[in-house]
Amino acid sequence: MATxxxxxxxxxxxxxxxxxxLQHIVSCRSLHAKLGLHLxxxxxxxxxxxxxxxxxxxxxxxxxxxxxxxxFKVDGSSLLTLGGWGECQVFKNSELKEKVIDVASVMGKSxxxxxxxxxxxxxxxxxxxxxxxxxxxxVLANKKPLTSTMEDYYKLVSHPRRIRHESTxxxxxxxxxxxxxxxxxxxxxxxxxxxxxxxxGYVMSEVEDGKPLSxxxxxxxxxxxxxxxxxxxxxxxxxxxxxxxxxxLLGRRINMDSxxxxxxxxxxxxxxxxxxxxxxxTGISLLDNDIQxxxxxxxxxxxxxxxxCMIEGxxxxxxxxxxxxxxxxxxxxxxxxxxxxxxxxxxxxxxVIQGAGxxxxxxxxxxxxxxxxxxxxxx
Ligand SMILES: NC(=O)c1ccc[n+]([C@@H]2O[C@H](COP(=O)([O-])OP(=O)(O)OC[C@H]3O[C@@H](n4cnc5c(N)ncnc54)[C@H](OP(=O)(O)O)[C@@H]3O)[C@@H](O)[C@H]2O)c1
Ligand SMILES: *[C@@H]1O[C@H](CO)[C@@H](O)[C@H](O)[C@H]1NC(C)=O
Numbered sequence: 001m002a003t004x005x006x007x008x009x010x011x012x013x014x015x016x017x018x019x020x021x022l023q024h025i026v027s028c029r030s031l032h033a034k035l036g037l038h039l040x041x042x043x044x045x046x047x048x049x050x051x052x053x054x055x056x057x058x059x060x061x062x063x064x065x066x067x068x069x070x071x072f073k074v075d076g077s078s079l080l081t082l083g084g085w086g087e088c089q090v091f092k093n094s095e096l097k098e099k100v101i102d103v104a105s106v107m108g109k110s111x112x113x114x115x116x117x118x119x120x121x122x123x124x125x126x127x128x129x130x131x132x133x134x135x136x137x138x139v140l141a142n143k144k145p146l147t148s149t150m151e152d153y154y155k156l157v158s159h160p161r162r163i164r165h166e167s168t169x170x171x172x173x174x175x176x177x178x179x180x181x182x183x184x185x186x187x188x189x190x191x192x193x194x195x196x197x198x199x200x201g202y203v204m205s206e207v208e209d210g211k212p213l214s215x216x217x218x219x220x221x222x223x224x225x226x227x228x229x230x231x232x233x234x235x236x237x238x239x240x241x242x243x244x245x246x247x248x249l250l251g252r253r254i255n256m257d258s259x260x261x262x263x264x265x266x267x268x269x270x271x272x273x274x275x276x277x278x279x280x281x282t283g284i285s286l287l288d289n290d291i292q293x294x295x296x297x298x299x300x301x302x303x304x305x306x307x308x309c310m311i312e313g314x315x316x317x318x319x320x321x322x323x324x325x326x327x328x329x330x331x332x333x334x335x336x337x338x339x340x341x342x343x344x345x346x347x348x349x350x351x352v353i354q355g356a357g358x359x360x361x362x363x364x365x366x367x368x369x370x371x372x373x374x375x376x377x378x379x
Pocket of ligand 2: 360
C-alpha cells in the first residue's frame with residue numbers, strides 16, 4: 001500500500017460545529033484512507049484550555065480520545081478535566097495562544113498544519129494572523145475574524161491558497177468557492193442578492209402568508225429556529241457579517257460601519273431596554289401591523305418581501321426588499337438560504353445557489369471539505 005498522506009490539524013472551538021467536525025473526521029476514516037489521506041488531529045481547544053498530542057510531529061489524538069472529548073463537551077465540562085487521559089498535554093487559558101503558535105512554528109512550513117476555527121469568538125483573529133505567517137493553512141466557520149479590521153482581513157487572506165472559509169456564508173453551500181471561480185475567470189460580478197438567514201427567510205415567508213409577525217417569531221422560537229433571544233436574528237447583524245465577507249471577497253475595502261443595516265425591531269425594544277420575555281409577550285405585537293401593511297403593498301405590485309443582503313456598485317445593504325414573486329428569492333419558502341449572483345456570464349438569469357444554510361452537520365461538512373481542499377498544497 002502506498003504511504004498515507006497525513007493532514008495535521010488543530011481545532012479551535014468544540015461546540016455544536018466543532019464536535020460534529022470531529023465526528024465527521026472519525027466516520028470518514030475509511031473513505032479518506034481509500035484516497036490515501038489521513039486527517040491527524042494534533043490539538044483541540046475550547047475557550048479555557050488546549051489539549052495537544054504529546055509529540056505533535058509523530059503522534060495524534062486518537063479516535064477514542066476524540067470521542068471522549070465530544071462526550072465531555074456535550075456535558076458542558078471543560079477540556080481541562082481531560083488531563084491525564086492518554087498521551088496528551090493540557091494547557092490552560094493563559095498559555096493557550098502561545099502554545100498554538102509554538103505548534104504552528106514547528107509544523108507550519110513543513111506540513112501546512114491546518115488551524116481550524118470553529119469558535120464563535122472575535123479573539124481568535126490574533127492567533128490566526130500569526131499562524132498564517134508561519135506557513136499554516138487556516139479554515140474558518142467563524143465569521144468574526146474576517147469581519148474585524150481591514151488590516152486583519154488582509155493578513156488573513158495574504159496567502160489565498162492557504163485560507164478557506166466556505167462555512168462562514170451559507171454553511172455548507174458552495175457560495176465562497178463559486179464566487180472565487182467566477183472572480184478568478186475575470187467575469188465581473190455586478191450584483192449579489194441573497195437571503196442568508198434561515199430564521200429570517202422562514203419569518204418572511206410565513207408573514208407573506210398573512211400570519212402576524214409576533215406569532216411567527218414566537219412559533220419559530222419554540223421550534224428552536226431562532227437564537228435564544230430572537231432579536232439576535234431580527235437585528236440583521238449576523239446577515240451583515242456575511243454581507244461584509246462577501247463584499248470584501250468582491251474587493252470592496254469596507255468595514256461593518258459602511259453597511260446599511262435594517263433591524264426588524266426599533267431601538268426602544270432593544271436588549272438593553274426590554275427583557276426577551278417582554279419583547280415576545282408585548283413588544284413585538286406592536287410591529288405586526290406595519291409589516292402586514294408592507295406585505296400588502298408589495299403584493300399589489302406583484303412582489304414579495306424578503307430580508308436580504310444586497311451588494312451592487314458601492315451599495316452594501318442588509319434589510320427588507322421588495323422582490324418579484326417570479327424569481328428564485330421570490331419563490332423561496334421556509335428556511336433555505338438563496339443567493340442570486342449576476343455577472344457578465346450570468347446577466348439575464350442569475351446563478352442561483354440554494355439549500356440549507358445552517359445546522360451543525362452541513363456546517364461541519366463544509367469545514368471538512370475545506371480542510372481536504374487545501375491538502376494538495378503539501379503533497
Ligand atoms: N451552527 C451553525 O449552523 C453555523 C453555521 C455557519 C457558521 N457557524 C459558525 O460556526 C462557529 C461555531 O458555531 P457553534 O454553533 O459550534 O458555536 P458554539 O456551540 O457556541 O461553540 C463555540 C465553541 O468555541 C469555543 N471558544 C470560545 N472562545 C474561544 C477561543 N477564544 N478560543 C477557542 N475556542 C473558543 C467555545 O468554548 P467553550 O466550550 O469553553 O465555551 C465552544 O466550544 C460560529 O462562529 C458560528 O457562527 C455556525
Ligand atoms: C447544534 O449543536 C448544538 C450543541 O450541541 C445543539 O444545541 C443544537 O441543537 C444543534 N443544532 C442543530 C440544528 O442540530
